[in-house]
Amino acid sequence: MERIILLLIILNLVSINLLHSKWTNARDPGVFEDLYALKFVDKDTGFAAGWSRYGTILKTTNGGEDWVKRDSLPYQIFSLNTLDGVRIYAAGSSLINECGLLLLSTDQGKNWIPDLFDGKDRPYSYGFYTIELLNSQTYLMSGLNGIIVKTTNGGVKWDTVHTGVNNEVFTIMDFVDENIGYAASGAESDYENINKIYKTTDGGNNWFVIKERDSLLRIGTIEFVNADVGYLFGKLNSRAVVLKTVDGGQNWLTNYNGRDNYMLAAADIVNENFILTAGEKNYVIRTTDGGQTWVEENTGGVGEGYISVDCVDEYYGYIGATRGLIMKYDLFLDVEENAYDMTDVKLYPNPIDDIGFIQLDETNFQSYQLKIFDVIGYDALTLSGITGNKIELNLRNLKPGIYFYSLILDNKKTITGKLIKL
Template sequence: MKKVFILLVISFLTYPVFSQNQWVEQTNGIDKSYLRYSPIDASDGHNVVIGGWYKKIFTTTNSGSNWTMIEYGDTANSPIEKTIDVSIIDKYHIWLGTDNGKIINTSDGGTTWQLQFYDTTITNFINYIKMFDLQNGVAMGNGKSNAGPAIILKTANGGKNWNSVNTQAFGGYSGDMWRRIDFVNPNIGYFFESGVNPQKLYKTVDGGVHWDTTNFSQVSSYLTILKFYNENIGFAYTFGKILYTLDGGNSWDNLTINDDQWGMDIAYIKKGNSFTVALATIASNIYFSSDTGKTWTSDTTFRNSAIYSISFPNDQNGWVLTGAGGVINKIYYNGNGLITAIDNKNILPNNYSISQNYPNPFNPSTIIQYSLPFESYVSIVVYNILGEEVTKLVDGNMPAGLHKIRFDGSGLSSGIYFYSIRTTSSENNKNFLKVQKMVLLK
């Protein structure tokens, strides 16, 4: 254990990161009295939005040289309305989720606003909102009470309609669940459910309609932050422990650090086919890793303040919100860029494999994940206990990488089933064959 700790300290001191000690405070146009635990989102290096209290937000179109305070809605109705999460596509299109269950949108940079969703029979607290483009987005809210189950909302028409889609009820409470849910695209998302024993990490591959538990048993208490880079690579944090997965949550590695405080935000700094992950804790630290979590370094610029939110829209620009007691008192900007990053090619699978389906036993559906080091012809077939073919899940050429497929046993009887994978590739002239057992239990 001592040797591991020494190596970890060395990597923290020597690993290159986002340019340190070049953060500058931005104050022009900012009224800090409206900022509490504020979310921040940037669509690029110029256009940024910060959520606030009392129906106020702050926007910039010039990287923060000037900020504009914008008031949305009628302050006479719910005057203390808080913005819990924000999503910006460009300088014109911004979406807000509020603490009283509203989704609000502007298409002209904040001159006019539209109330897109407000239905207290479904939810009274929007915890999370993310727009992937001008049409497709996902939001999450509580049920009818603050301790109620989570509700997944989706839109495919820019928010003209937000529809509740999930068929399962998740527990939790309002205020911080946006830190424990993340969708990487309109179909694939993850959600960590607290308040249950054991703790559960759920995954959806059909836009939130169905959720399956993953093989997650890394924490016994509370996961404070969760965010995925893509459908396979994700990072999470609990007190003093950084967790990461490279296979869509099926398996996790972890690294213990000398920081047992609350995790506040995770951001991915992209550069071409490369990325660096940034993880912020309330204990004034931002940790960076450019090798998918193997080694980390910390930026000590913010030692005297708590960090609440971070945003890195690219490898040249970054924002950090700091303060104390939940009050945001400083907005920092760094426009000097990222020093190093890794190439995603380094994380392609080294071998052919197929994982045990999860969940298992299952009812009625389960996920099967497999990896290909080369582009290959793939055949995945499900058989019953008599050896009779039930269905063919995959039959064709697939690119190198990690893949997953859902098997739905709704029309089948309970029992033992088998699934086999067979691959061939012209790149390595090797065949791969493996059979796994799964149990359908109704």
């Protein structure tokens, strides 16, 4: 019975947190541009790019409060990437030259140099959807006509690698290390229905099919934690779905069945536990326990489709959408509000590194009991027989993440709240 009551308390806290949203608009909608790509260097500095009529590249250095914009570019831009925050890469196509395009900035996005894949100095491609940076010298881009190109000398020379097909479009690519990578494709006659998965074990030089085309499946993206564990986000039949593999893509099992008539289009994996994914009609879900449980997020966005996701870490993240909207995820907004609204107790600091404190304003209680639970309700720490109005919390043995606490005063009064362990 006690466990049920405590779980109800936790569920109530979760609902309160959704009302006090962690999400804010980092950029309002209204501009005729769809932001297919996001890449953040840290919680403050990041880039967004996309296109509708023309290409757009945006940069912020203050967490989305202001954006420096380069627009009316004669490009379609679908992917952004960087290793160091100085050299920034954008992949897409040239509207004027009707060929594949790589944009390179060597000065943190101030200036961009176009590199055309028009069949002259570069292999011909009609356009690219992804760019993967394996190291400072080795990159791959994928796109139309079954083409994947690769450089091993920092872009001086590019070669076309073997995919075995010429009538498919590769819109998704994800590498877990310098050898193992995954890509997803669709038929060029129906390129929006991406539903076939390839794998490489030699750095992208050769690719082989690990999941044949499935007419009921539409893949939004695939993301891997390591060489074995990966997730597929998309739509199966008519429902949003997350599929999971633990054997390097040989078998995929349903990890989450979402809403009907929705699709998950983009995702980012921060670590083996924390994953954020978003899609049609402002649909966002996340897991903090490696897919054991998924929770819907109320972002407050209205009427836009979410098409790109980039998380800095578990506490900061961004979502790009149609019509230029960018949503920002800032867990500390929620923490600050919840931690200090209560008149009876103060928790500090929050987030907690190893040691934290709970300070009670009232001192007429005889004893306290403190219980700390993880997000799915398991008891992570219990302290009994506490006296005094200042409680020390030693959280060194807890894993980083979100926790809920329940402080029981004289077996009568219960105070609940949320804490974050760094």
